Amino acid sequence: MTAEIITIGDEILIGQIVDTNSAWIAQQLNRIGIALVQITSIADQGDAIRQALSSATSRADIILCTGGLGPTKDDVTKQTLATYFNTTLVRDVDVLAHVESIFKKFNRPMLEVNNRQADVLANARVLHNETGTAPGMWIEENEKIYIIMPGVPTEMKYLMQNEVLPKLQGLPNQYAISHRSILTAGIGESFLAEKLHSFEEDLPPHIHLAYLPKFGQVRLRLTGSSLIEQALEKEMEAYSSTLMELVKPYFVGEGDVLLEQQLLTRLKNHQLSLSTAESCTGGYLSHLITSLPGSSAVFKGGVVSYSNELKEQVLGVRASTLAAYGAVSEQVALEMALGAQKNFKTDYSMAITGIAGPDGGTDDKPVGTVWIAVAGKEGAKAKLFNFGKIRLPNIERSAANALVMLFYLLKEELVD
Amino acid sequence: MTAEIITIGDEILIGQIVDTNSAWIAQQLNRIGIALVQITSIADQGDAIRQALSSATSRADIILCTGGLGPTKDDVTKQTLATYFNTTLVRDVDVLAHVESIFKKFNRPMLEVNNRQADVLANARVLHNETGTAPGMWIEENEKIYIIMPGVPTEMKYLMQNEVLPKLQGLPNQYAISHRSILTAGIGESFLAEKLHSFEEDLPPHIHLAYLPKFGQVRLRLTGSSLIEQALEKEMEAYSSTLMELVKPYFVGEGDVLLEQQLLTRLKNHQLSLSTAESCTGGYLSHLITSLPGSSAVFKGGVVSYSNELKEQVLGVRASTLAAYGAVSEQVALEMALGAQKNFKTDYSMAITGIAGPDGGTDDKPVGTVWIAVAGKEGAKAKLFNFGKIRLPNIERSAANALVMLFYLLKEELVD
Structure with missing residues (x-):
């Protein structure tokens, strides 16, 4: 069986929010063997809704709509749906009681717009929304299934998990x-x-x-x-x-494993520790590592040695090396890695020194020149990269390639 | 003028990635007065691409396509586009030279699939992609504009900023x-x-x-x-x-100014310097700062002192303070800030120590407890926060609030 998602609402089209609902719904459908063929995001407008519905109906068996059901803007969506399905809106007593109970809980008076939240399509089965005032709806028409849900992620997820997915799993499915x-x-x-x-x-x-x-x-x-x-x-x-x-x-x-997670797990299993010494990546490498829960068991810390003074003072890079080869050089990368390993007392270390840009390049060392070193049981080794002219990708690629170099070093030095 | 986005690729339809590109593109278009009427996500399949193109053409003036251009899967997309526009693919010598230069830089031999990255539609104007091997394309046909871009966010953004947006801004617009x-x-x-x-x-x-x-x-x-x-x-x-x-x-x-940019500019104008000392944010704060071009004029560096040893050794936090108050405390935050300021010889510093979670919380100091300190001309001051239970938002909120604290400190201590 195939499905399509239609998201209704201006927020996505003006870029105010990122549509995270669709990816979540896609994963859920995928897990129960329903293939998603298209996601369509449109505005809160009758024409757009009608066109998207009829277009999705021509391709998929199941059409899931999210959004356009809030108290200030549900009129267009629900009226358009009623016309599309050639039916009417009726006030549902159970939904009304639920909406009233919510307002009572917060001690707030109800306005007419709030009453209208209880209006549902006459041809729909109501899907109870415990988490909010807008109910979901399930409509079967000409062998197609239409599922109408609010766009608030917690409400949509509640309806999917408690109402929609169990019903979909009960359908005879071929694939x-x-x-x-x-x-x-x-x-x-x-x-x-x-x-x-x-x-x-x-x-x-x-x-x-x-x-x-x-x-x-x-x-x-x-x-x-x-x-x-x-x-x-x-x-x-x-x-x-x-x-x-x-x-x-x-x-x-x-599975969905990250390289940095695999490295941390590997080091932890061997009771080994890790540190970093970063110049051009400015802390991004240690951020990748410390984003992972439990990283403190392995990662002792790092330094962002933007200035030469810090490279000397904290990492013990020799002033003579800096003078002879420059801060972006194989020799400095190696001394940074060995300095972090020694001074921070860790088994392994990664070091990065380079020119992230946009300025600071020379003929010899253009913007994007990056030396990466890793240190382990048997000293350190360094590798030269050039990641191009743009600062942020430079930073991301440098950090990612330091992880790849550590991956190979652990492969060489550790026996599982 | 109106636009539509078509994203091509299975990753979005199976929920493996969230489509963040579209929200970003929407914001950019919005800013220059182009209204987005629909976003359509489809699979890497000829039929789906053809259908989405013709459907978008019936509604919008500008159609932006992202994705489906990587070396292993660009065949379907580019062939389908060629058929759709009734044209052919030709190998572009400039693009080929660019692709070759990238491979040369990495010292890798080129395969035939890599050569094919240089194949472009004969009716297209090539948009130079400095950040990768897949070029963008700009096609004008029957008074509609089609823009074809790779789906990798950094590459898409590069093309939008350097090629597409300047061209779109040059078009006559009514509203x-x-x-x-x-x-x-x-x-x-x-x-x-x-x-x-x-x-x-x-x-x-x-x-x-x-x-x-x-x-x-x-x-x-x-x-x-x-x-x-x-x-x-x-x-x-x-x-x-x-x-x-x-x-x-x-x-x-x-405008689109970032707080960290304003702080750097302010410090630079006063010829003042900055350093960081991070525990729970693990380098994210220094990453925010060093993401900005020119940050090295102000930022000397920082330390990610995940372990207590590093707090003592690099920042001079006293062992007795750590023992008496614990690593997450006002006293340690203050000593970290003062230590960074002194040891890294900077005028200002920011320090963060906290429990990012998911583990490590106690009754006294639950997960989310964060002490932030800033040091300037007249010593240091610290503030207690609690950012809740989830690791990544904790890290982001901690770093953002350190910037806010520095913002107020500079307001107090500097006269413009």
């Missing part, structure tokens, strides 16, 4: 959908694609492979669909194992 | 829309709304005021529309001046 994700690091998308060419060619038509690249990491996603769920799961398991075997040297983990 | 933004800090949204009640009441119907709150800062946005651009600009200027006067004690700056 099961299954996903497997594998994260790789240190190999580019096109090289990976070449490596996996024959694996991809040999996939049956109901399973396909997608590449999702990001800064030195590529997430591989296998998606399969089939009439027989059990057989599909077995197949997916087998293809996923083969895939893991094929990308073994670059394998980070399965 | 003038004008915006004025004012950033305030240190006053809550509802207090601000109360203060501005009669200002808001007195606004003419074609000008309205929006409140965009974020972590101790509220951005006020005046939006006006009119047929007569010059008159509108004059009016907007007048209302914006009145507004600035009304919020004077909380005024940070005009």
Whole structure:
């Protein structure tokens, strides 16, 4: 079965809010084997709503609408729906009692607009919304299902979990959908694609492979669909194992794992500690690490040594090295990594020094020149990168590649 | 003029990523007076792309497509576009040279799929993508404009800012829309709304005021529309001046200014320097500062002192203070700020120590307890916050409020 989402409301179209509802609904539908074919965001306008409904009806079996049901703007949406389905609005006594009870709880007088929250389509089954005043509605018409929900995330989620998903799961469904994700690091998308060419060619038509690249990491996603769920799961398991075997040297983990999480887990399992020394990334690398719960068990801390004084004082980088090679150099990167490891008393460390831009570049060392070093059991090693001219991507790529370098170092030095 | 966005790619439809691109594009279009009428998300499939294009063409003047241009999956998108526009793909020599230069920089051999990144529609004007290998394309056909961009946010944003928006701003537009933004800090949204009640009441119907709150800062946005651009600009200027006067004690700056940018500019004008000492924010505060070009003129560096050892060693926090009051305390926050100021030889400093969660809370100091201190000319002062139970918002709110505290300290200590 297929579904579409229609989100109604100006907030999304003027960019005031990001539509997080749709991704959440997509995940839920996907899990129960319903494939989403389109998401459409439109304004609170009769014409737009009518056009989106009829267009979605031509493609999907299930149409989920969110938004446009708040007390100040539900008129357009509900009236348009009534016309579209050739029906009327009726005041629902149970919904009215629920709305009244909410107003009583907050000791607030009810206005006529609040009463109108209890008006529902005469052809709809009401979906009780415990979390708010706007009820959901379930409409079946010409073998299609229409689900109308408010756009407030907590209310939409309540209705999905308590009313919509249980009903959808009860429908006879032809198709099961299954996903497997594998994260790789240190190999580019096109090289990976070449490596996996024959694996991809040999996939049956109901399973396909997608590449999702990001800064030195590529997430591989296998998606399969089939009439027989059990057989599909077995197949997916087998293809996923083969895939893991094929990308073994670059394998980070399965599922939605992050590279930084895998590194922390690995270090923690070996009771090892980590520190950072950052120049051009300005704290972004330590932010990535410390965003993860439990990182303090491994990460002792780091320094953002923007100035040369701090590089000398906190990390023990020699003034002579800075003078001879400059702050952005292999030698300084190595001394920063070794200095962090020694001074912060950690087993491993990562260091980054570079020119993030837009200024500060020279002919020899243009903007984007970045030296990254990692230190471990057997000293430190450094690598030169050039990430181009733009500051923020430079910062993000530098931090991501420091993680990739640590990934390889742990691979060499630790035995699982 | 009206626009629509079409996002191409399975990632959004299976809920693997949230579509943040569209909200960003919507904001940019809105600012230059282009109204977005629909956002459509579809899969990497020829039929879906064709249908979405023809449907969008029937409603809008400008159609922006993002996604579906990576080296492993651009075939479908570009071939479909070529068929749709009844044209062919040609290899662009400039794009090819750019792609080659990227591969050369990383010392990697190029594969045929990489060469194909340089294939563009024969009827398109190429939009140079400095940040990646997939070029953007600008197509004019039957008085409609089609803009094709990669879906990677940094690449899309680069193309929008450097190529697309300047071109769109050059187009003749009938309706003038004008915006004025004012950033305030240190006053809550509802207090601000109360203060501005009669200002808001007195606004003419074609000008309205929006409140965009974020972590101790509220951005006020005046939006006006009119047929007569010059008159509108004059009016907007007048209302914006009145507004600035009304919020004077909380005024940070005009336009899209960031609080951290205003602080850096202020410090730079007075030739003063800044450092940070972070515990629970783990480098996020210094990341905010160093994301800004030119920050190195003011920011000397900082330490992420996750462990107590680092607090003592790098910041000179006394072991007795840590033992007596605990790492999350007013006393430790003050010693961290003073330690950073002294050891890193800066005029000002900010320090944060707290419990980001999800673990580590106690009855006395529950998760979300954060002490923030700022140090300046006359010693340091600290303030206690509680930002709730969730790790990432905790980190973001802590960093934002440190900036607000520094904002007030500079207001007290510096005379402009």
